[in-house]
Amino acid sequence: QQQVKQSPQSLIVQKGGISIINCAYENTAFDYFPWYQQFPGKGPALLIAIRPDVSEKKEGRFTISFNKSAKQFSLHIMDSQPGDSATYFCAASITVYQAYNTDKLIFGTGTRLQVFP
Amino acid sequence: NAGVTQTPKFRVLKTGQSMTLLCAQDMNHEYMYWYRQDPGMGLRLIHYSVGEGTTAKGEVPDGYNVSRLKKQNFLLGLESAAPSQTSVYFCASSYGTGGSYEQYFGPGTRLTVT
Numbered sequence: 001q002q003q004v005k006q007s008p009q010s011l012i013v014q015k016g017g018i019s020i021i022n023c024a025y026e027n028t029a030f031d032y033f034p035w036y037q038q039f040p041g042k043g044p045a046l047l048i049a050i051r052p053d054v055s056e057k058k059e060g061r062f063t064i065s066f067n068k069s070a071k072q073f074s075l076h077i078m079d080s081q082p083g084d085s086a087t088y089f090c091a092a093s094i095t096v097y098q099a100y101n102t103d104k105l106i107f108g109t110g111t112r113l114q115v116f117p
Numbered sequence: 118n119a120g121v122t123q124t125p126k127f128r129v130l131k132t133g134q135s136m137t138l139l140c141a142q143d144m145n146h147e148y149m150y151w152y153r154q155d156p157g158m159g160l161r162l163i164h165y166s167v168g169e170g171t172t173a174k175g176e177v178p179d180g181y182n183v184s185r186l187k188k189q190n191f192l193l194g195l196e197s198a199a200p201s202q203t204s205v206y207f208c209a210s211s212y213g214t215g216g217s218y219e220q221y222f223g224p225g226t227r228l229t230v231t
Contacts (some may be wrong), residue, residue, distance in 0.1 A: 004159075006159075011156070014194050025136055027194050029160070030180050030217070032217060034219075041224070041225075042224055042225075043209075043222030043225055044160070044207070044222050045221075045222065046219045046220070049217070052216075089159055089160065092217070097175050098172050098173055098174075100167040100171060101149070101165055101214075102165065102173075102214040103163070103214045103215050104162060104165075104175070105160075105220065107159035107160040107161070108159055109157055109158060109159045110157075
């Protein structure tokens with residue numbers, strides 16, 4: 001199954017709070033898990049990413065937690081700020097063997113985060 | 118550097134009309150991609166290219182054609198637009214393949230088919 005399930009669909013957090021977005025997958029062939037951030041009217045931009053041999057990766061206020069056995073990973077935003085208000089997409093990368101071998105990104109359905117002052 | 122640019126930004130088509138979306142990148146990237154973004158469905162890969170003169174199908178290729186005549190440009194064509202193709206279209210590019218090569222996205226084209 002080449003699907004990535006993401007929840008919640010929307011999230012409202014007070015300034016200073018912790019935002020948590022969860023994703024789950026079935027296919028163990030996925031080998032790279034990035035998170036993208038998208039502001040209204042803009043294209044997605046890479047926020048942070050992790051490989052399955054690592055259980056946690058932290059960059060500033062953003063942390064990915066990865067549970068390989070449960071096939072789940074999550075994004076934690078500490079000290080959430082109004083500027084973090086955006087849509088967040090988890091994704092998983094898989095190598096596809098077609099006419100041209102390449103890695104494809106399978107995206108989750110997105111989480112709209114709103115951080116109120 | 119402009120990064121990835123897309124033209125046009127908005128377009129309204131009538132059913133059956135055709136159009137071409139242009140994507141340009143100035144980062145000398147080999148790989149380019151076209152995605153569509155629909156509410157509640159995330160981004161889905163339409164077609165991709167691994168270099169000048171190459172194209173390949175993604176998850177949802179039906180109703181679309183692409184061309185990569187120049188390394189910096191990736192064109193997405195709709196020969197006979199349908200209301201189901203109403204969407205926001207994003208182009209992306211990357212230096213290489215493999216998840217660790219970041220995909221850089223353009224600002225998107227909002228297409229409405231009536």
